Amino acid sequence: MSDKSVWTFVSNHAIVLLQIAQNPRIKGKEIAEITGITERAVRKIIRDLEREHYISKKKEGRQVFYTVLAESKLRHSCLRKISIGELLQALGWRRAGREEKQTQYIGVARGLAVRLHDQTEQEQKSIDNIYDNLL
Numbered sequence: 075m076s077d078k079s080v081w082t083f084v085s086n087h088a089i090v091l092l093q094i095a096q097n098p099r100i101k102g103k104e105i106a107e108i109t110g111i112t113e114r115a116v117r118k119i120i121r122d123l124e125r126e127h128y129i130s131k132k133k134e135g136r137q138v139f140y141t142v143l144a145e146s147k148l149r150h151s152c153l154r155k156i157s158i159g160e161l162l163q164a165l166g167w168r169r170a171g172r173e174e175k176q177t178q179y180i181g182v183a184r185g186l187a188v189r190l191h192d193q194t195e196q197e198q199k200s201i202d203n204i205y206d207n208l209l
Contacts, residue, residue, distance in 0.1 A: 084165065086119060090105055092165050126146075128146050
């Protein structure tokens with residue numbers, strides 16, 4: 075008699091969490107397609123992860139944006155010193171490093187500065203036009 079039970083080292087919760095970490099705008103249906111877990115099970119897992127403060131979600135229009143709370147600790151008594159971020163990194167997730175974040179912030183700041191500069195030039199032209207019309 076052969077043992078046909080199938081098991082894996084990584085739970086469905088960890089697999090769903092990894093998918094969310096890799097793509098914070100992923101839909102439950104997409105997770106289900108990628109992982110082979112039913113969409114209903116994926117939605118339950120997402121609720122579990124949110125309830126236990128491993129992720130948070132924010133709705134932006136019709137889109138949901140997930141945030142992994144990487145500093146949260148694992149629940150098992152033997153693993154409570156290990157953070158979710160450390161687990162995800164062991165599974166291949168790459169956290170945005172300090173230099174990457176600084177580059178992102180600099181890019182955003184430059185974009186805002188360019189828009190502000192353009193807006194200031196337009197406002198100055200408008201003020202000049204109003205002033206010219208008054209004379």
